[in-house]
Amino acid sequence: MKQVLTAVVMLVGLIRPALAAAQGADTVLINGKVLTVDREFSTREAIAIRDGRIVAVGTTADVRKLAGAQTRIIDLQGKTVIPGLIDSHLHAIRAALSFSTEVNWIGVRSLTEAVARIRDAARTMKPGAWLIVAGGWNVQQFKENRRPTQAELVAAAPNNPVYVQLGYGWAMLTPAAMKALNITTEADLPQGGRFEKDAGGKPTGAVTGAQGAIIALFDRLPRPTFDQQIQGTKLFFRELNRLALTGVVDPGGNNLSPDDYQALFKVWRDGQMTMRVAYSLCGQTPGMEFEELKSLTALLPIGFGDDMLRFNGLGERITAAMNNNDRPSESDKAQYYQIAKWAADRGMALTMHWGRDASVDQLLTIFERVNQEVPISSLRWSIAHLNDASVKSLERMKALGVGWTVQDAMYFGGDQLVQQSGPEAARRVPPVVTGGKIGVAIGAGTDAHRVASYNPFTALQWFLDGKTVAGNAIRGPEETPSRADALRLYTRGSAWFSRDEQKRGSLEVGKLADLAVLSRDYMTVPVDQIGGLESVLTMVAGKIVYAAAPYKE
Numbered sequence: 001m002k003q004v005l006t007a008v009v010m011l012v013g014l015i016r017p018a019l020a021a022a023q024g025a026d027t028v029l030i031n032g033k034v035l036t037v038d039r040e041f042s043t044r045e046a047i048a049i050r051d052g053r054i055v056a057v058g059t060t061a062d063v064r065k066l067a068g069a070q071t072r073i074i075d076l077q078g079k080t081v082i083p084g085l086i087d088s089h090l091h092a093i094r095a096a097l098s099f100s101t102e103v104n105w106i107g108v109r110s111l112t113e114a115v116a117r118i119r120d121a122a123r124t125m126k127p128g129a130w131l132i133v134a135g136g137w138n139v140q141q142f143k144e145n146r147r148p149t150q151a152e153l154v155a156a157a158p159n160n161p162v163y164v165q166l167g168y169g170w171a172m173l174t175p176a177a178m179k180a181l182n183i184t185t186e187a188d189l190p191q192g193g194r195f196e197k198d199a200g201g202k203p204t205g206a207v208t209g210a211q212g213a214i215i216a217l218f219d220r221l222p223r224p225t226f227d228q229q230i231q232g233t234k235l236f237f238r239e240l241n242r243l244a245l246t247g248v249v250d251p252g253g254n255n256l257s258p259d260d261y262q263a264l265f266k267v268w269r270d271g272q273m274t275m276r277v278a279y280s281l282c283g284q285t286p287g288m289e290f291e292e293l294k295s296l297t298a299l300l301p302i303g304f305g306d307d308m309l310r311f312n313g314l315g316e317r318i319t320a321a322m323n324n325n326d327r328p329s330e331s332d333k334a335q336y337y338q339i340a341k342w343a344a345d346r347g348m349a350l351t352m353h354w355g356r357d358a359s360v361d362q363l364l365t366i367f368e369r370v371n372q373e374v375p376i377s378s379l380r381w382s383i384a385h386l387n388d389a390s391v392k393s394l395e396r397m398k399a400l401g402v403g404w405t406v407q408d409a410m411y412f413g414g415d416q417l418v419q420q421s422g423p424e425a426a427r428r429v430p431p432v433v434t435g436g437k438i439g440v441a442i443g444a445g446t447d448a449h450r451v452a453s454y455n456p457f458t459a460l461q462w463f464l465d466g467k468t469v470a471g472n473a474i475r476g477p478e479e480t481p482s483r484a485d486a487l488r489l490y491t492r493g494s495a496w497f498s499r500d501e502q503k504r505g506s507l508e509v510g511k512l513a514d515l516a517v518l519s520r521d522y523m524t525v526p527v528d529q530i531g532g533l534e535s536v537l538t539m540v541a542g543k544i545v546y547a548a549a550p551y552k553e
Ligand SMILES: [Zn+2]
Pocket: 316, 353, 354, 384, 385
């Protein structure tokens, strides 16, 4: 019996290549510059795809042989192809919900243009509709280098309530917006919020204060309808496809309830996903997190789902008490340990938001304690952010098998970091070259869309030139990756965090055919133009999900 089996296995092995040639590929892409991002970072000319997977990578002549009568042949005319990019820390599910109803300031270079977008939206949206800018912009991106005034917003949209949020610390509301939310005095604001006042003590129209106050204020805004959420989800994924993204690892976030996942689930059920989403779940109610997480995951084992939508564990917030807390109490840590140990027992991944290296020992000590009881090295735990990670912390992470998701936070925040910590400290932020040498698994991303732009090319350019949005180069060459390494971080590097590095993240035989044809060559275009790249053709599992000229037909 065993011999027969062996013979069958051998026969299948022999027949397979022959069948491949006989059946032909569904699609071949030829005459290109294919950056495979395989181990050697090889460049090839052509790719063949069948049934959503890559069946050959090689010369145009070789790959052409796999084309049959039914094969779609795409002539790349020398264009560069990359594996579909993967953002390892993008709040995509939340961003998508409101994408069809929000005004977007991402990448806008002047305040004049930003305000013009409000004016345009006031014309195209229903009279009286809310105009909401939920974040993703920064003062330094505007050549005017300042925030909008209330008067400017009123002039742009006199008949609509307007709400413009900056990060998690400031939000400008027009009088119509204040009225709609029944805010007349500071007592009407969420706890911890207050009116911003100008030099003369007059309210500017903006609300400032604690992060929790701004989150609670945002929660008072009307929510998009379910249909708008579905529409927003599809549109947002297309927008990401336009920027060569084919996958995200979603870390949950503030203002997210189970209801907020239903639009995504509907798009997935309808077979209309154009992005692969691996999502983790956060605790939301302070003190109740363990009960919440147990209940949310009782019938949700790690890895549940399919290649388009998969449950990916806990995080990025496990407990409110340990969130952005440099000095957690013993009981905060005990509560955190309890959840982390429980997650490890169930083989769950866990990703944790942490800001500063000075306090990350608090977290790593808990991870090490859990690891002594239940080894976590195979569970794909990770720390997000930690922009000033020290060698010591990176070594502890490596020893635990804990990965590191790195975002372009310093693109917006770098100038402030230089002011606070000095240019020497800023030179090594974030130390991705050191992290790579130590052998920590590193993924790239943005943390969009409240605190950053989701554009991966903005992040890739920033990895390479270290320049903030204001144009100041703050990172030193010793922590600047090569173009190849930066692309690795954004592809196979990010794939690690959802256990997908064997399935995607590079263009190799057997892997999923997720790829993007770029408008210009990432490897040779001047560095300061990388931020302007986009895709002209994006495929997920060999299906075209985005096409621009010359492929739009
Ligand atoms: Zn975070």
